[in-house]
Amino acid sequence: MCGPPYDDDEFFLDSSVAQARRLMKAVKLTDRTTIVDVGCGLGRLAIGLARESPEVRYVGLDSQEQFVWWCSRYVQRAHPRFRFLHLDVENERYNPDGRKIAGDFRLPVADADADVVVLWGVLTNMAPEHMPIYVSEIGRILRPGGCALLTAFVEKGVPASSINPSGYVPYACAGPLHVVRFEEGYLRSVFARHSLSVKAFSYETVDVKQSEFQLEKR
Numbered sequence: 069m070c071g072p073p074y075d076d077d078e079f080f081l082d083s084s085v086a087q088a089r090r091l092m093k094a095v096k097l098t099d100r101t102t103i104v105d106v107g108c109g110l111g112r113l114a115i116g117l118a119r120e121s122p123e124v125r126y127v128g129l130d131s132q133e134q135f136v137w138w139c140s141r142y143v144q145r146a147h148p149r150f151r152f153l154h155l156d157v158e159n160e161r162y163n164p165d166g167r168k169i170a171g172d173f174r175l176p177v178a179d180a181d182a183d184v185v186v187l188w189g190v191l192t193n194m195a196p197e198h199m200p201i202y203v204s205e206i207g208r209i210l211r212p213g214g215c216a217l218l219t220a221f222v223e224k225g226v227p228a229s230s231i232n233p234s235g236y237v238p239y240a241c242a243g244p245l246h247v248v249r250f251e252e253g254y255l256r257s258v259f260a261r262h263s264l265s266v267k268a269f270s271y272e273t274v275d276v277k278q279s280e281f282q283l284e285k286r
Contacts, residue, residue, distance in 0.1 A: 081115065087188070088116025094268075094282055095184055095215050099123040104182040104209060106175065106202070107131075107190035108152065111139040118147050126150040127182075129175065131163035161193050161245040169198050173205070180211040187218035192278060193245045196229035200258050207262030210285040216264065219278045221249040222271075228254040237277050247277075259283055 091097070091113070101124045105113050108128030117124060126149065130136050139152040153176055158166040185206050191199055206216050221236075230249045232241035241247050256266060259281075268282040 080112065084112045084114075084116035085119055086116070087113050088120040091117075091184070091186065091217060092121060094217060097121045097124050097184075099125075101125065101183045102181060103127070103184045103186065104175070104177055105129065105186045105188075106155075107187055108135070108139065110135050111143045111152070113186060113188065114139060114143050114147075114150055114152075118143065118150065122147060122149070124149065127177065128152040129155045131155050131157055131159050131166055159193070159245070160195060161243060169201060171201065173201050175205045175209060177209040179208055180214075182209045183211060183214050185210055185214070185216040185218075187216070189219055189275075189278070191218060191220040191250070192248055194248055195245065196231070196248060196250070199229075199250070199255075200261075203258050203264070204262050206283070207264055207285065210264075212285055214285045215267070216283040216285070217280065218283070219274050219280050220255060221247055221277055222252040222255055222279050223249060224252050226251050239276075255281075 103124055103126045105126065105128045108114060108130045111128060114126055114128055117126060128139060133154045136152045136154040144150050144152055156166050157169050157173070158164065194202065210216060226249065228251050231245060232247050233249050236249060237247055259266060263286045264283040265286055266281060267284045270280045272279050274280045
């Protein structure tokens with residue numbers, strides 16, 4: 069899914085447990101916790117949670133149908149509290165023929181139904197005009213006091229958004245939306261607009277240039 073080193077099974081499984089533990093460190097999980105994983109991919113977080121906290125209620129969403137099919141067959145069958153849904157929406161990089169995203173876009177989750185929303189490596193490859201729509205949806209589906217964890221490419225003193233900025237990452241940007249960077253103040257203002265306060269921020273600690281936000285729904 070993510071190329072080397074994730075194509076190594078042992079590394080993938082170790083990283084799934086590490087990601088689940090990172091979430092568990094940030095948020096206390098119980099059998100009443102509902103987690104919505106936007107951009108679940110091949111179930112990396114789900115697999116980690118199945119090992120570390122299988123009592124949670126988990127919903128994984130992804131625009132790539134084959135990933136959802138695989139997770140439904142091999143994860144959901146073994147863990148009925150986990151379910152996966154195909155989100156057939158446009159993404160120039162991952163699902164260019166998907167349904168166009170407009171202001172009436174809704175995630176298939178009821179208002180205030182989620183205790184935790186995760187977007188791991190999603191804003192990093194998202195068209196800038198779609199980012200405020202997704203942030204609005206985080207605010208809609210989170211219960212008051214709920215938590216969102218997300219990663220993003222962010223810097224101070226850069227344009228509000230940049231696609232594949234030259235020389236920013238130590239690898240070649242190949243194809244559309246390989247690296248989408250946001251100006252930190254601009255991103256924080258979008259969060260605030262949708263009643264999401266920044267509870268914690270870690271700069272460039274997750275992956276190459278990726279920073280992590282922990283948000284709380286006011």
